Amino acid sequence: MADSAEPIPPVVILDKSQMAENIGAVARVMANFGLSELRLVAPRDGWPQDRAWATASGADWVLEGVKVFDSVAGAVADLNTVYAATARPRETRMAVRTPRETARVLFDDRASGLNIGLLFGGERSGLETSDIALTQGIVTIPIDPRHHSLNLAQAVAINAYEWRTTVLDAPPPRFREGDPPASGALMLGMYEHLERELDDGGFFHPPEKRPSMVQNLRVMLGRSAFSEQEVATFRGVITALSKGRGRVLAKLAAKKAAGES
Missing domain, CATH: 3.40.1280.10 (SPOUT methyltransferase, trefoil knot domain)
Structure with missing residues (x-):
């Protein structure tokens, strides 16, 4: 050993x-x-x-x-x-x-x-x-x-x-500057959070292309080596955008209801 x-x-x-x-x-x-x-x-x-x-x-x-x-x-x-x-x-x-x-x-x-x-x-x-x-x-x-x-x-x-x-x-190691990258579990949680919201927003179209689109997104985001704080920030962005979409849909529904009454 x-x-x-x-x-x-x-x-x-x-x-x-x-x-x-x-x-x-x-x-x-x-x-x-x-x-x-x-x-x-x-x-x-x-x-x-x-x-x-x-x-x-x-x-x-x-x-x-x-x-x-x-x-x-x-x-x-x-x-x-x-x-x-x-x-x-x-x-x-x-x-x-x-x-x-x-x-x-x-x-x-x-x-x-x-x-x-x-x-x-x-x-x-x-x-x-x-x-x-x-x-x-x-x-x-x-x-x-x-x-x-x-x-x-x-x-x-x-x-x-x-x-x-x-x-x-090897010579002395080259230490990584800044915060270390997030763990695999944190990255997977971020991926799945984003993918759920994209599903709700109708992004994955046509449906048969969803697996390849998901893989491309994960590779693209994975190259960025997110830190734990960056994962938290990005998930906050996703949440804010999803809430904003919800407000837009609520306004559209309200307008439709007002027009029908």
Whole structure:
């Protein structure tokens, strides 16, 4: 395990893992490079799974500390900076970095007191765009396009190695100026508040385009790295606008009623 003087490493989140052996292999490489907190989102075969321990090669403390979540939103709720590991940005205008660049960003944010994480998709289908939209950036491994097959444990190992190297070799961290960004839970609350009001206002039209419009809004707002105070301010703006719309509708209803009487 990592030396106590080292910064707390990023949380590793596996979304919809299919094979216990892969979870065990991930735990093994996490332990190799000093990462210890593993979160599982809706693992296909539930948890715990005995076969994971067989491939973890003694990294029992990682598996014993696993936390299970029903959704990516729940798994990232207490994190401030999360990078999604994917080879396909999937039409999201987000920062795309290599594992080395990402490790530096996470190292600096951790030094500023932020909670950090790395999100990995399932073995077969990877990450959904709606889940990527809950993160602050994309980490892509620059592999040769002639053979881009990379298994889950390998992807985690490369990112974990770059984190470890950054911790051991990096110059002093660059501290984030100003207030730290809001947690995933606060950002999700803001997104859902805005989306409810936009639903009421008829913004999402036609209805079949709502999912893509929601994703675009979340990515756009997520890039701004809102602080807790900014989230509160923005939600206040949403509330004020919704109340204003309510007053306008009430006046129109009153005029209509007066005209009918």
